[in-house]
Amino acid sequence: MVxxxxxxxxxxxxxxxxxxxxxxxxxxxxxxxxxxAEASARAHNPEARRVEAATLSIDRQPVISPSGFDxxxxxxxxxxxxxxxxxxPALWRNPRHALNKxxxxxxxxxxxxxxxxxxxxxxxxxxxxxxxxLLDNQPATTHWHYFDxxxxxxxxxxxxxxxxxxxxxxxxxxxxxxxxxxxxxxxxSRLYSRQAAAQVERNFFHEIRGSFELTxxxxxxxxxxxxxxxxxxxxxxxxxxxxPIKIADVATQFGFSMRTFDRRFKSALGKTxxxxxxxxxxxxxxxxxxxxxxxxxxxxxxxxxxxxxxxxKIFNQHFGTSPTKYRETVRAKLxxxx
Numbered sequence: 001m002v003x004x005x006x007x008x009x010x011x012x013x014x015x016x017x018x019x020x021x022x023x024x025x026x027x028x029x030x031x032x033x034x035x036x037a038e039a040s041a042r043a044h045n046p047e048a049r050r051v052e053a054a055t056l057s058i059d060r061q062p063v064i065s066p067s068g069f070d071x072x073x074x075x076x077x078x079x080x081x082x083x084x085x086x087x088x089p090a091l092w093r094n095p096r097h098a099l100n101k102x103x104x105x106x107x108x109x110x111x112x113x114x115x116x117x118x119x120x121x122x123x124x125x126x127x128x129x130x131x132x133x134l135l136d137n138q139p140a141t142t143h144w145h146y147f148d149x150x151x152x153x154x155x156x157x158x159x160x161x162x163x164x165x166x167x168x169x170x171x172x173x174x175x176x177x178x179x180x181x182x183x184x185x186x187x188x189s190r191l192y193s194r195q196a197a198a199q200v201e202r203n204f205f206h207e208i209r210g211s212f213e214l215t216x217x218x219x220x221x222x223x224x225x226x227x228x229x230x231x232x233x234x235x236x237x238x239x240x241x242x243x244p245i246k247i248a249d250v251a252t253q254f255g256f257s258m259r260t261f262d263r264r265f266k267s268a269l270g271k272t273x274x275x276x277x278x279x280x281x282x283x284x285x286x287x288x289x290x291x292x293x294x295x296x297x298x299x300x301x302x303x304x305x306x307x308x309x310x311x312x313k314i315f316n317q318h319f320g321t322s323p324t325k326y327r328e329t330v331r332a333k334l335x336x337x338x
Contacts, residue, residue: 005075006083011052012038012191015083017105017128018055018063018073019091019098026122026177027055027071027089033184033200034085034191040199041192048192056080058104066092077108083117085187090123090143090177099131106132118170118187122180126173130154138168141175181205198320202329229254230268233261234276241280242304247273281305282318289327296323 006013014034016027031053041048057063057073064070086109091098109132113119121129123143127150129135135157141164142150151159160166164179172187174180181204189197233254237245250273251261265273281303288299300311300323315323 005054005056005079006052008050008052010049012049012085013083014051014053014085014087015080016053016055016087016089017077017102018057018071018089019102019105020063021092021095021098022063022065022089022125023092023123023177024065024067024069024071024089026125026180027065027087029177029181030085030087030120030184033181033188033204036200036203037188037192037196040196044195054080058102077104082115083112086112086117086119088119088121088125088128090125091127095124095127095146099127102128110134113170116170118172120172120174120180120183120187122174123176124150126150127153129171129173130157134171135168135173138171139163139166140168140173141166142173143175194318195320202321227264227268229256230264233265233273234269237273237277237280241277241284242302244306245277245304247277277304278314278318282315285311285315285323286319286326289323290330296327299323 005015012034014031016031018027031051034051034053038048038051042050054074055071056075056077056079059076060073062070062072105128109119109128113132113134119129119134124146126135126140126142130140130150130153135154137156137158139158139160141160144161147159147161150157164175165183166173172183174183185197185200188200233250236250236253247261248258251258254261256264262272265271265276269276271279285299285303288294288302289296292299294302296312297308300308303311305311305314312322315321315326319326321329
């Protein structure tokens with residue numbers, strides 16, 4: 001089989017599968033977010049990967065969404081040998097008809113998964129991954145309205161009802177279009193950069209946010225850690241982040257050497273104590289920039305930074321914009337009730 005769709009093997013090859021009753025937004029938004037990220041990344045690095053996108057079906061016949069928009073697929077699955085990202089949009093109402101009509105997607109998805117493609121499924125689009133057996137003994141989520149039926153149809157899948165996003169290797173499930181959008185920002189930061197992700201957020205969201213909260217994101221490689229000493233250190237950081245802090249002193253306070261303190265934090269949370277402290281400070285600073293009239297200097301001091309310049313530098317490194325610009329962007333996008 002010859003790949004007649006993607007011309008450049010070094011590009012980011014993105015395929016969206018189409019089927020009857022797909023939700024249009026869930027089909028178009030991933031590509032729109034990726035193209036925005038590409039433009040942002042290439043402005044700083046001309047070598048950043050270009051996005052090549054294709055809409056695929058089992059034939060080239062138009063597919064009609066519930067909103068009445070006709071989409072003519074750009075190719076069929078037979079035209080594609082390998083993808084980097086595959087998007088499975090959400091379906092309106094019962095997905096069973098689409099699952100039966102588009103059975104040819106099943107072996108194609110199995111093959112793409114073996115080749116290492118990242119597959120993103122939204123809402124009941126997750127059923128295609130379950131039908132392919134790719135979620136057997138793996139965490140998954142779907143739209144809340146379909147929880148019971150999904151669990152009945154796919155008892156071998158570990159349904160995570162309390163999570164909006166799940167990850168099992170290269171397989172991602174999002175419960176809704178909003179959850180998928182946040183997932184795409186997460187992936188953009190990995191595919192391009194944190195700055196590109198921040199640019200996507202500025203264009204598509206009313207505020208710039210951090211990574212997923214633990215209550216909304218389940219990853220098969222992130223454990224809810226049982227390290228009680230690290231938990232106690234986390235609580236201490238949460239209560240004292242506004243004070244001048246020396247990480248070595250905190251390590252001693254909790255009976256750790258610096259080397260062990262770093263290792264235990266990384267094992268439990270995937271970040272060092274300093275990175276954890278930085279996250280708390282930046283999240284609080286961002287909240288104050290959004291909702292208070294404190295000056296940037298006052299916010300800097302309140303969040304434990306020794307000077308406005310160092311605060312601005314760290315904020316820019318994480319969010320791709322200055323504190324002042326961030327405040328202007330967020331407040332300009334808030335709706336007034338008066």
